Amino acid sequence: MEIKFTHKQSAHCENGVVSNLMRHNGFEVSEPMVFGIGSGLLFSYLPFLKVNHAPVFTYRVMPGLIFNRFAKRVGIKIKREKFKNLKVAKARLDEYLEKDNPVGLQVGVYNLPYFPEEYRFHFNAHNLVVYGKENNTYLISDPVMEAVTTLSDSELEKVRFAKGAFAPKGHIFCPIAFPEKLNLEKAIVKGIKRTCRDMTAPLPIVGVKAIRWVAQNIRKWPKKLGPKRANHYLGQIVRMQEEIGTGGGGFRYIYAAFLQEAGQLLKNDKLSELSEEMTAIGDQWRDFAIEASRIYKKRSDQTDAYNKVADQLLVIANKEESFFKALKKSI
Amino acid sequence: MKKSDVPQDKSNLESANIKDMYYALDDNGNYITELSTGWNPKTIALDNAIKExxxxxxxxxxxxxxxxxxxxxxxxxxxxxxxxxxxxxxxxxxxxxxxxxxxxxxxxxxxxxxxxxxxxxxxxxxxxxxxxx
CATH class of the missing domain: 1.10.260 (434 Repressor (Amino-terminal Domain))
Known part of the structure; x- marks a missing residue:
């Protein structure tokens, strides 16, 4: 059986799944809108947590948070379930499909056959939509893919029960109740306020303070870690910033697109101006990535080069600090 | 970033028929999406990680x-x-x-x-x- 479902590619999987599921239920909400209302933008540095043998840098909030916040702010209800038993998990999925409900699933990337080998890491917070089943093959709408695809039932079971950090445990989610009309205006204001609060939080691990902390640490890396690991760490920052799903510039361009749309919706010219500023900040993140790539391309250990990218980060941190203060005042 | 600046470098995304989606500005300054075949600074970082x-x-x-x-x-x-x-x-x-x-x-x-x-x-x-x- 196949449910009529419109697949639309998006930059990021979580926004994309939400946006596609909303469209299916008759509400057209763009990907940047979901991202902005869900307060998806962030910067965070967790040096004590290691992924792929390097610290965690992230440009967005924790997986699942965007959808939760979005749902709460626009007033939709989501039903979520996790499973211990593989058979029950499969039965529940089939049940949804039989009732003509496309559902979202959280999956691990490592065993996704349609991903290129080089991109298959143990990352467990990927999202996709299942919109039908033919014999033992599930019809899959993966928002980062241009077209729809399929997974056999054993392939799907493997990715639904991937292990490690953020293990999905068969996590299945489906929006079940909607308001008559979405109140986007209020939700936008709430979403923006939260992002401003997080980005200027007085904590060293999030927001502009975290960017400054990374800058400070980068200066020490070549001496402290040696060229090899220092290069690997820098590479990790660029990969997290530009990985599939960021829309470029560590989600800064998606956020700029959100501000532009929000400015038109709220008839607030200040937001449109700030959108342009955010685009410029995104460009600066891209310049930082280019400069960093020069270092790890040559496998350089020159302290000068590391200081240069650290300086770039400080400039970005200052820009983002004044940006989010201005954004808070504009609404 | 402008639409025309969205990088179209060669990368291993091609082999799997995946394209990366960017948000960029069109000529009128409106945000649109544009697909990319890859970007060198990112490809080098990924290649290094694979080598590692x-x-x-x-x-x-x-x-x-x-x-x-x-x-x-x-x-x-x-x-x-x-x-x-x-x-x-x-x-x-x-x-x-x-x-x-x-x-x-x-x-x-x-x-x-x-x-x-x-x-x-x-x-x-x-x-x-x-x-x-």
């Missing part, structure tokens, strides 16, 4: 051959795992997995334990005991 994994696998292989570690560590590296990930897949505590890295301990493991590792790595017990099989 390959080195880890090679290194683990050598150490198995020198009897310094067990094939469990080799297969762990081969599957891009670390101790935390492997321990959650097999369902043993991390210290137990680490103990199984010792060749002397590994050689005395029960079939049931070996089978668990073999299942996780999707190989037979024979292959687990002898990497060259």
């Amino acid at each position: 994994i390959e080195e880890r696998v090679e290194n683990a292989k050598k150490r198995v051959l020198n009897n310094e570690t067990s094939p469990v560590e080799y297969y762990m590296e081969l599957h891009k795992m670390d101790l935390t990930i492997l321990s959650s897949y097999v369902g043993f505590w991390k210290w137990r997995v680490k103990r199984h890295f010792k060749p002397s301990v590994f050689n005395k493991l029960k079939t049931k334990t070996l089978q668990k590792y073999a299942d996780v790595f999707d190989i037979t017990i024979k292959q687990l005991q002898d990497m060259n099989q």
